[in-house]
Amino acid sequence: MTYTSERPPLPETSEQLRARIPGWGADLDPKDRPSVPKLQWQEDRTGAHWEFPERQPEKWPRERSIEHEFLTPVFGTSCPPAGFSGMLRKLSYRKYSEGRAAHWLLLLAADRVDAWESHIRSLLTLRPDNPITQTGVLSEFSRHGVSSRFGKKRADVKHQMLDPVIVAGPWVLVGGLVFAAIRRMLRRGGQ
């Protein structure tokens, strides 16, 4: 009863829970929980044998947050910035701290530009992007696409109609713009 000092009763006692659920209460004492206390000095350093790690060679001017004093001794080398998206990324890292929305919005914009650049570049290769195989949409047929969604009380079904619009929308829009531009050029040429 919330409006008095007693807490509402639980459906089962601790003894009943201990009997029903394997391991109930094994970590009842917070001392048995590995991340308690939060800041606990780690004597073994999990096997590290350095005070400060040896530095990984920097093979290109590696972008970094301006909130770091220097390039961290170890870093990933997955995809160096390239093209116009790379310019946007470098600008974002050079100019804005992580506290600024501009930093993240520029990076998100660069991601979209990167996807388009890569797609266009792929058309010039022997393996262009394939929206059928790369979106995995064929699993709609092999993995119960219809029966997984309907009659299951899924809350997301109501907005799933929106997903294809958002995914395919930009393609349709750009296609339409290209078509309109070509038609206008042809009409001008015919005059």
Next chain:
Amino acid sequence: MVYRGPYKVRVEEKDVPAIEHPNDAVVRVTRAAICGSDLHLYHGMMPDTRVGMTFGHEFVGVVEEVGSSVRNLARGDRVMVPFNIFCGTCWYCARGLYSNCHNVNPNATAVGGIYGYSHTCGGYDGGQAEYVRVPFADVGPAVIPGWMDDEDAVLLTDALATGYFGAQLGDIVEGDVVVVFGAGPVGLYAAKSAWLMGAGRVIVIDHLEYRLAKARTFAHAETYNFSEYDDIVVHLKKITGYLGADVAIDAAGAEADGNFVQHVTSAKLKLQGGSPVALNWAIDSVRKGGTISVMGAYGPMFSAVKFGDALNKGLTLRMNQCPVKRQWPRLFEHIRNGYLKPSDIVTHRIPLEHIAEGYHMFSAKLDGCIKPLIVAGS
């Protein structure tokens, strides 16, 4: 596996990763997993996710090559690799905050290094591949105990450790009412772990019936499908004597469903760091003075979180990426004692070459998918 832009991935031949630092190892992957937080990358929500990147932060494998300063591992060792990349000696690592290591991620200070998790997390390629570069091989990986199979081990590299950590962040005391938002793998493990810490009642909220069924059988939880209620917060108040839960765990994160506007502005239009529906429900449904634990992943952009309510209710908000390796010794004990069987939630095993279908199936929640594993080299 290579990212090609939002909702697009494909399998490509890439160079086998090289040793780039004396303490690196190269690991041949045997099992990897797709994690719910990979969907944030797949959907284009995580800033600085570059085309050409390989995802995957949950993997196990066999050491193929080690750098000149590696002492603790040798070629041929069967290893599990925590999703955090960490140095072991910076201010944070020295205090056990491995997920907040300051020496591995030049791209940001607000998050540590994570395999295959965008350049915001350091630009490392991940383990949904045949081979992966593992930095600080003396620190992160551990040899898989002989009695543990690869499928249990791969779930210890993130999902189980994170769920268990989420329950810890709730500071559960005996008899606490714990509500978990999200019955994905992490939510299932969090619910299961809450009992280990002495919870008196564990409630799981989701909208997918097959996941709630798993929460009932695997995690012994009381479950509610929020799509059946006009207002799940009011329902939770009603069933807790109008007090609210003592602890609320957000195991949904950025992809949370249930509110059309929030979903569109975050998951679709990327205007927020994630849909805070689950987090706001947690804030609303916990009792005053209660604790919120967050280990569902959110991006770095701002999200419309009901901070005023959290303040006025006197809540404690606790959150972090899980320092995985810190959890392992205790979790090994629980597995040996039979309290936890991580691989019980695996529903699908997918060859690496079919990973595009795997991503779509997991993202669209087809075929009763709870946890898909990727089988490399098949």
